[in-house]
Amino acid sequence: MRYRDPRDDQPAKRRGSYRGPPMTLANMRAQGVRSLSVSCWLCHHGAVLIADRWSDEVQLPSLGTRMVCTGCGIVGADVRPDWQEREGRESLTGARSGDDPEVDCERT
Numbered sequence: 001m002r003y004r005d006p007r008d009d010q011p012a013k014r015r016g017s018y019r020g021p022p023m024t025l026a027n028m029r030a031q032g033v034r035s036l037s038v039s040c041w042l043c044h045h046g047a048v049l050i051a052d053r054w055s056d057e058v059q060l061p062s063l064g065t066r067m068v069c070t071g072c073g074i075v076g077a078d079v080r081p082d083w084q085e086r087e088g089r090e091s092l093t094g095a096r097s098g099d100d101p102e103v104d105c106e107r108t
């Protein structure tokens with residue numbers, strides 16, 4: 001049996017991907033995030049960098065091509081906002097994200 005390649009599907013069956021403008025540091029900062037999570041493409045070494053040194057107009061994808069891994073030395077990395085630093089927000093159920101709910105486990 002042949003493996004089904006998703007690229008063989010008709011264009012109508014394919015899932016759409018995001019085609020808008022890339023995220024800028026200004027947009028990231030407006031969402032409450034000031035640092036970047038950087039991961040090496042080759043060895044997956046990771047680091048968190050404070051993004052205050054770059055201006056608001058810098059696009060996140062352009063930073064990835066400038067990064068040099070301190071683990072293996074390759075140029076190029078995956079750069080994303082470090083969403084873990086953002087404060088927990090209230091969800092639709094009233095719980096705050098990142099909080100551990102108190103659970104009562106009484107047996108009757």
